[in-house]
Amino acid sequence: MSLLVVGSLGLDNVATPFDKVENALGGSATYISLAASYFSGPLYLVGVVGEDFPQKYITLLENHNIDLEGLQVVKGGKTFRWVGKYHYDLNVRDTLLTELNVFEKFDPIVPDKFKKAKFICLGNIDPALQLKVLDQMVDPQFVVGDTMNYWIEGRKDTLMELLKRVNVLIINDSEARLLAKEPNLIKAWKIIRSMGPEILIIKKGEHGALLFTDDIVFSAPAYPMEMIYDPTGAGDTFAGGFIGYLHKTQDLSAENMKRAVIYGSAMASFCVEKFSTQGLENLQYFRVHDRYREFRNLSRFDEKE
Amino acid sequence: MSLLVVGSLGLDNVATPFDKVENALGGSATYISLAASYFSGPLYLVGVVGEDFPQKYITLLENHNIDLEGLQVVKGGKTFRWVGKYHYDLNVRDTLLTELNVFEKFDPIVPDKFKKAKFICLGNIDPALQLKVLDQMVDPQFVVGDTMNYWIEGRKDTLMELLKRVNVLIINDSEARLLAKEPNLIKAWKIIRSMGPEILIIKKGEHGALLFTDDIVFSAPAYPMEMIYDPTGAGDTFAGGFIGYLHKTQDLSAENMKRAVIYGSAMASFCVEKFSTQGLENLQYFRVHDRYREFRNLSRFDEKE
Numbered sequence: 236m237s238l239l240v241v242g243s244l245g246l247d248n249v250a251t252p253f254d255k256v257e258n259a260l261g262g263s264a265t266y267i268s269l270a271a272s273y274f275s276g277p278l279y280l281v282g283v284v285g286e287d288f289p290q291k292y293i294t295l296l297e298n299h300n301i302d303l304e305g306l307q308v309v310k311g312g313k314t315f316r317w318v319g320k321y322h323y324d325l326n327v328r329d330t331l332l333t334e335l336n337v338f339e340k341f342d343p344i345v346p347d348k349f350k351k352a353k354f355i356c357l358g359n360i361d362p363a364l365q366l367k368v369l370d371q372m373v374d375p376q377f378v379v380g381d382t383m384n385y386w387i388e389g390r391k392d393t394l395m396e397l398l399k400r401v402n403v404l405i406i407n408d409s410e411a412r413l414l415a416k417e418p419n420l421i422k423a424w425k426i427i428r429s430m431g432p433e434i435l436i437i438k439k440g441e442h443g444a445l446l447f448t449d450d451i452v453f454s455a456p457a458y459p460m461e462m463i464y465d466p467t468g469a470g471d472t473f474a475g476g477f478i479g480y481l482h483k484t485q486d487l488s489a490e491n492m493k494r495a496v497i498y499g500s501a502m503a504s505f506c507v508e509k510f511s512t513q514g515l516e517n518l519q520y521f522r523v524h525d526r527y528r529e530f531r532n533l534s535r536f537d538e539k540e
Numbered sequence: 541m542s543l544l545v546v547g548s549l550g551l552d553n554v555a556t557p558f559d560k561v562e563n564a565l566g567g568s569a570t571y572i573s574l575a576a577s578y579f580s581g582p583l584y585l586v587g588v589v590g591e592d593f594p595q596k597y598i599t600l601l602e603n604h605n606i607d608l609e610g611l612q613v614v615k616g617g618k619t620f621r622w623v624g625k626y627h628y629d630l631n632v633r634d635t636l637l638t639e640l641n642v643f644e645k646f647d648p649i650v651p652d653k654f655k656k657a658k659f660i661c662l663g664n665i666d667p668a669l670q671l672k673v674l675d676q677m678v679d680p681q682f683v684v685g686d687t688m689n690y691w692i693e694g695r696k697d698t699l700m701e702l703l704k705r706v707n708v709l710i711i712n713d714s715e716a717r718l719l720a721k722e723p724n725l726i727k728a729w730k731i732i733r734s735m736g737p738e739i740l741i742i743k744k745g746e747h748g749a750l751l752f753t754d755d756i757v758f759s760a761p762a763y764p765m766e767m768i769y770d771p772t773g774a775g776d777t778f779a780g781g782f783i784g785y786l787h788k789t790q791d792l793s794a795e796n797m798k799r800a801v802i803y804g805s806a807m808a809s810f811c812v813e814k815f816s817t818q819g820l821e822n823l824q825y826f827r828v829h830d831r832y833r834e835f836r837n838l839s840r841f842d843e844k845e
Contacts, residue, residue, distance in 0.1 A: 323723060324723040325723070325724075326723075418628060418629040418630070418631075419765075419766060419767075419768070420746075420764070421764045421765065421766040422766055439747060441725075442744060442747035442748070443747070443748075443759070443761075445764070451837075452764045452838060453838065453839070453841070454748070454761030454762070454764070454838050455839075455841075456759030456761075456839070457759070459725070459726045459750070459757045459759070460724075460726065461724060461726040461727055462724075463724070490841070490842060493841040493842075494841055494842075496841075497841055531841070531843070532756075533757060533758065533759050534758070534759050534760075534761070534839045534840075535839075535840075536758070536760075536795070536798040536799055536801075536802055536836070537795060537799075538836070
């Protein structure tokens with residue numbers, strides 16, 4: 236069994252009220268694969284960077300056992316770049332610049348070795364590219380997809396095609412409301428269910444996450460964090476922890492899906508404790524484990540009535 | 541043991557996208573005491589209404605075993621009135637009119653019989669009035685207080701006096717941020733802790749509630765509701781269920797505090813299912829019990845790691 240991740244790799248300039256970084260490692264595929272790497276392998280990455288992508292980031296990904304055979308390096312090309320600034324209230328951010336660069340002409344090619352992967356995580360990129368990757372897979376069995384407002388508004392038809400082939404859709408609350416055209420999240424889930432995904436996860440940032448299946452609703456708390464350094468990548472990291480845990484355990488029951496949501500939340504909490512991907516670079520697995528237990532204590536109440 | 545509730549009683553005109561009501565029973569003390577009435581008695585109410593307050597509402601409260609000896613009825617006076625309108629997204633509401641009426645000159649007098657109550661719930665009114673009530677009590681042991689932006693901004697000094705004498709402060713997330721002048725809720729808790737309350741509950745509406753003590757943080761989910769008819773009074777109902785359950789069980793441990801938060805959340809979910817106080821008028825206790833269990837299923841994940 237193996238896990239394929241597709242999405243963006245980028246260079247980010249990020250400023251928060253506490254500090255700033257330039258040319259930091261970013262992108263959805265980066266966060267997803269780093270988070271998933273703590274659970275199991277083999278891990279395959281499909282993406283594109285320019286010639287300016289630093290070798291140290293390649294080395295970092297390789298050190299996490301991420302197979303980069305599917306990473307295209309465009310000669311003379313520039314890597315995708317995002318420049319953002321967070322406000323004093325870290326829930327609010329301004330995107331100052333998005334340069335697609337090599338992503339503009341990206342034609343994802345899945346290496347033969349990757350085509351039999353059963354678990355697939357489609358990070359947030361153009362749904363047409365997500366579909367192109369899916370089309371190359373031999374027998375995908377469990378497809379997790381992410382998207383964003385930009386594609387919901389600008390690529391609705393393509394996105395609807397994609398949703399028919401996605402098992403789990405992971406989006407945030409405003410995206411769910413926009414996609415379903417419905418402010419109530421329970422109703423929104425039913426509308427999104429009819430678009431294809433059997434499972435919906437709604438990320439609510441500091442309010443945790445909701446997991447919907449045909450049989451259950453599960454509410455996961457957020458980890459209470461006194462100091463958030465950089466929220467960038469938290470959602471992608473969540474998705475990576477989620478699918479990484481499921482890929483490791485090979486158990487797609489509702490009960491295990493709940494655990495995967497907690498592992499995703501735990502990974503996201505490590506992500507935001509440091510700038511860029513730093514919180515995901517040198518984690519020891521026992522710390523992930525410990526944080527899982529902290530989530531249990533956070534939401535548990537006993538049965539006396 | 542007995543439980544004293546002070547706060548507003550009012551007549552509300554409420555419009556939602558689904559329906560509207562006029563001259564409906566409203567006010568913080570109303571919702572608190574109706575919710576608490578499902579747990580234990582005796583229940584004492586201190587408040588004020590005008591001569592226009594309908595007898596049927598008096599009868600309703602009395603039928604819930606709420607002792608109205610402390611309810612002043614002002615001859616020729618008009619009852620407190622609130623007119624509000626909810627948007628399509630029910631998280632957003634406009635207050636169209638607030639008429640203090642008899643509340644303008646309200647001087648709360650606690651009847652002798654009520655003065656030995658040990659549990660006290662100070663509903664959202666002018667903190668000067670909340671203090672006046674506290675001053676009349678013989679030996680208050682457990683004081684729960686609510687407040688709002690209006691008093692945080694306009695009566696800060698009086699509110700700070702009150703907070704020194706409150707065991708549990710129940711406010712919403714925007715009020716917590718405003719009171720502490722801090723966007724991060726974990727930091728806000730520490731700042732509010734230094735103002736007096738040993739326990740802080742932050743209500744987050746559709747995102748549930750957070751309970752903070754010196755030893756624990758507890759995250760309670762919100763009940764996933766497909767149909768919210770009228771959010772009015774949900775926060776007061778939460779407070780009533782919370783203190784009602786604690787008063788019934790007489791157990792102020794952190795574990796029992798968590799249960800009380802869930803009972804408060806359960807009562808609030810019944811409140812918003814119908815207009816005004818209708819959802820709290822004819823509940824059977826087994827339904828409260830059942831909903832408590834549903835909350836457990838909603839947030840529970842098992843221990844396999």
